[in-house]
Amino acid sequence: MTSPKLGSVIEWIIERLLFLCAALSVLTTAGIIGVLALETYEFLRQVSIVEFLTGTEWTPLFSNQKFGVLPLVAGTMLVSAIAMVVALPMGLLAAIYLSEYSPSGLRRIVKPILEILAGVPTVVYGYFALTFVTPLLQRFFPQLSGFNALSPGIVMGLMILPLVSSLSEDAMRAVPRGLREGSYALGATRMQTALRVVVPAAFSGITAAFILAVSRAIGETMIVAIAAGQQPRLTGNPFVPIETMTAYIVQVSLGDTPQGTIEYRTIFAVGMLLFLMTFSLNLISTWLRERFREEYA
Amino acid sequence: MRKHADLLFQLLSLATLLVALAALGALVFDIFSDGASRLSWPFITNIASRNAEDAGVYHALMGSIWVIALTGLLALPVGVAAAIYLEEYGTRSRIARFIELNIANLAAVPSIIYGLLGLGLFVRLMGMGQSVMAGAATLALLALPVVILSTREALRTVPGTIREGSYALGATKWQTIWHQVLPMALPGVLTGLILALSRAIGETAPLITIGALTYIPFAPDSVWSKFTVLPIQIFNWVSRPQAEFKANAAAAILVLLALLLTMNAIAIVVRDRYQRQGRA
Numbered sequence: 001m002t003s004p005k006l007g008s009v010i011e012w013i014i015e016r017l018l019f020l021c022a023a024l025s026v027l028t029t030a031g032i033i034g035v036l037a038l039e040t041y042e043f044l045r046q047v048s049i050v051e052f053l054t055g056t057e058w059t060p061l062f063s064n065q066k067f068g069v070l071p072l073v074a075g076t077m078l079v080s081a082i083a084m085v086v087a088l089p090m091g092l093l094a095a096i097y098l099s100e101y102s103p104s105g106l107r108r109i110v111k112p113i114l115e116i117l118a119g120v121p122t123v124v125y126g127y128f129a130l131t132f133v134t135p136l137l138q139r140f141f142p143q144l145s146g147f148n149a150l151s152p153g154i155v156m157g158l159m160i161l162p163l164v165s166s167l168s169e170d171a172m173r174a175v176p177r178g179l180r181e182g183s184y185a186l187g188a189t190r191m192q193t194a195l196r197v198v199v200p201a202a203f204s205g206i207t208a209a210f211i212l213a214v215s216r217a218i219g220e221t222m223i224v225a226i227a228a229g230q231q232p233r234l235t236g237n238p239f240v241p242i243e244t245m246t247a248y249i250v251q252v253s254l255g256d257t258p259q260g261t262i263e264y265r266t267i268f269a270v271g272m273l274l275f276l277m278t279f280s281l282n283l284i285s286t287w288l289r290e291r292f293r294e295e296y297a
Numbered sequence: 298m299r300k301h302a303d304l305l306f307q308l309l310s311l312a313t314l315l316v317a318l319a320a321l322g323a324l325v326f327d328i329f330s331d332g333a334s335r336l337s338w339p340f341i342t343n344i345a346s347r348n349a350e351d352a353g354v355y356h357a358l359m360g361s362i363w364v365i366a367l368t369g370l371l372a373l374p375v376g377v378a379a380a381i382y383l384e385e386y387g388t389r390s391r392i393a394r395f396i397e398l399n400i401a402n403l404a405a406v407p408s409i410i411y412g413l414l415g416l417g418l419f420v421r422l423m424g425m426g427q428s429v430m431a432g433a434a435t436l437a438l439l440a441l442p443v444v445i446l447s448t449r450e451a452l453r454t455v456p457g458t459i460r461e462g463s464y465a466l467g468a469t470k471w472q473t474i475w476h477q478v479l480p481m482a483l484p485g486v487l488t489g490l491i492l493a494l495s496r497a498i499g500e501t502a503p504l505i506t507i508g509a510l511t512y513i514p515f516a517p518d519s520v521w522s523k524f525t526v527l528p529i530q531i532f533n534w535v536s537r538p539q540a541e542f543k544a545n546a547a548a549a550i551l552v553l554l555a556l557l558l559t560m561n562a563i564a565i566v567v568r569d570r571y572q573r574q575g576r577a
Contacts, residue, residue, distance in 0.1 A: 007469060014471045015386055021378035022387070025400045025445070028438050032410060035417030090313045097310035110314060117321050119557070121499025123528045124328070124550050127535050131543060132327040158320045189303035212405060219407020221502035222528075226535055246409050246502065253412075253506045259421065267506075271413045275406070282405040286398065 036275055039268030046262055052269065058232040058243075060266045061252070071232035072270060075242035079153045079224055080217035082238060086157025087213055091164025092199075092206065098165065099172040100194045111166075118162035126226030129155040134227060147229030147241035156223050160213045167212065171205025171292060172198050204295070208288035215281035219274065221246035245270050328554075332547025340548055344514050345530070349541035354549050357530035359516035360429070360509075361556070364526055365498045367433035368440060373490055375437075376444030377479075383445070384452040385474055404442035411439045412506025420507050427508040430520045435503050440493040447489020451482040484571035491564035495557050501528035527553045 044052070047067045055068015094114075098107055134151040138144045144151075175198050183193040199206065229241025230251050243251070249267045257264045343353025379396075387393035415435030425431035455478050463473040479486075504526055511533040513525045527549060534546035 011469050011471050015382075018378045018382035018386060021375045022382040022393075022396050024375060024379065025396060025403055025441065028403060028414070028441070029399055031418055032406070032414045035414050036410075039417065090317065093310045093313040094317060097307070097314055101307050101310060110318070113318060113321065117317065119496065119499075120321075120324070121501070121528055121553060121557075123499065123501045123531050123535075124324070124553070127531065127546055127550060128324045128327060130535060131331065131547075132323065158317065161317055189299050191303040191306040192299070194306075215405055216407075219409065221407070221409045222532065225502075226532065246407065249409055249413070250502060250505055253416075253508060254511065268413060268417070271410055275410050278405065278407055278410075279402065282402045285405070286401055 032275065036268050036272040039265050040272040043262065043265035043269040046265075056234050058248075060263050061255075065262070067266070069245075069270060069273060071234045072243060072245045072248055073273070074234050074236070075149065075224075075228070075232065076218055076244040076246070076274075078149045078236060078238060078242060079156065079228060079244055080214060082150060082153025083156035083160060083217040083220075084210075084214060086154055087160040087164050087217075088210055090157070091161045091209075091213070092168055094161065094165040095168035095172060095206075096194050096199070099169045100190055100198065114162040114165060117158070118166075120159070122159065122220065122222040123226070125155050125159050126152070126223045129223055129227035141239060144239045145229075145241055147227065147231075148239050149228055149242050150238040152223045152227040153238065155227070156217055156220055159220070159223070160216050163216060164209050164213050167209035168202070168206045171202040171209065174205065174292075175201045202292070204288045205292040208285045208292065211281050211285040211288070215278045215285070218281075219246065219278050221250060225250040245274050249274075328547050328550050331544055332549075332551050335544045335548035336551055340545075341552065344516075345512060349539065349545055352534075352542075352545055354527060354530060354552055356513055356516045357525050357527045357549070358552060358556075360513070360524040361498055361526040361528075361553075363429050363517045363520070363522075363524065364432045364436065364504075365494050367429060367520060368436040368497055369490060369494050371433060371437035372440045372444050372493065376441050376490075377448050377486060379441070380445045380448035380452060381474060381479075384449045385470070385478070400442050400445055404446070407502075408439055408500055409502040409506055411435055412503030414438070415503060415507040426521070427510065427523050428521045429517050429524045431507055432504050432509055432524060432526075433520070435507055436497045436500060439500065439503060440497045443493035443496065444490055447492065448482070448486050451485025451489065452478060454485060455481045484568045487571075488564045488568045491560050491567070495560040495564075498526075498556065498560070499528055499553065501526075501532055504529060505532070527556070 052067055052069055054070065055066060056070050057066035057068050058071045059066045098110065102110070129152045133155055134144070134146065134148065137151055137154075141150075179197055179201055180193055183197045188196070224244045225247040228244060228247060230243050230247065231241040232243045232248070233240065235242065248270055252263060252267045340353045341358065342355050343351060344356045345354075346352040383393055383397060387396075412435060415431060415438075419425045419431040419434050420427060425434070459477050459481065460473055463477045464470075468476070509529055510523060510525055511529055513523060515522075517524045531546050531549045531553065534542045534549065537543075
């Protein structure tokens, strides 16, 4: 047996070690911000921040270099918007069905299948978008180019759907039974109860799920890298090839760009912008979910 | 009228669910019909080749296994320790709240950002190069939030009376955690770890970003070897215009999915076995 004194010293050391491991997550965040900020700072010494944020041409890999990030942002927004048009209504309806209508037997079968949908690697979705969805869409839209924003957008929506439906369903199931029973007692149908009582009561939880979904879409990489093309273009046309911020980072990483060059630094500057966008969305989502939890604590 | 609207709405909701399931069905069908005929034993044991018919996934499969095994070794101790701290020690302190919030946010950071961190920190600053070690360290950081969250859930299922019984016998806090709480939580911890790793094994973007190569004609033989992984090989093949390489990509996807299914099956077996032991 160790002496009591030595024992308490060991306990103290162990607690510090455990704390260090927990604190590693804070260091990770600090590391991300540090690495991105350092290279972005070097980048912004060569390119003015006004040109970077407001320029409408992005050609760092051509001899006539232009560093306007807007075409990449537009590409990201376009694909994400298409994904949201698919994921938000479908995810919400699926959640309403699972939470308010579905017999529990069906729920037990459908939930794991939706989880499989969420667990498929994104590179597989990219393959699906390029070799299945794009040719399928081309039958309806002959003007659709082989690389486009539409097909990866739709597939990304399918990928994000389980996230939306499972988080929204959690929020709806947290709504107290009494509210539903009150509504039924007044003669409301299940649809009226779902749309006018449950969804509004779970509103902040559902909004949190939606915002998280947007953040996921903005950061999604492989589907767009495979199926959307590599042509930065300031457009809202979903039929033509575009490039997203994430796909640009992949494109440069695949090449042999030497460290310390301006081309190398562009991926960190684009990454910084991507990080700031997703991080602020995540913070809003977390804040909304906390608020929702307090409402029904 | 109201009843009709209700029925219509119910059918609409059910239809969206079915569309989602049909999409999954189409995806599986598409990949099987493209790739099943290409799948063969030589496809597993051959290395990459410029010739689509001779190409195989051996080097990429081995790379994936190396990277994932090392990722697990790195993420498990750190993730479990962090979860123990948050769940058993610092639950109410302000700094623990801050760490929790930070982990929740990290879990939603795009994976490609972790790739940029790995490139700046592990590959360049720490001089690991484009090695298995750099890839595993990057993926370990990516997997940590998931491991921490699932470990905390597993720790929470251990009843408080177990801890109190242990304290009553004079055990210290750490003795209680190490000898009583952790063994009981172990199945949940391992299941969480395997699920986190099965997400990591499909990751492509962070490894491309740290510079894992798309063409490597050998399997890794140490943690400092250069490497490629299955998802990168799939991406490489799908990016080529020729149909034969697309078929290779589909076949490689089948290999990746088989690997994923195996890991999930292991997770289920582990959970079942320990649960039965726990009851006996």
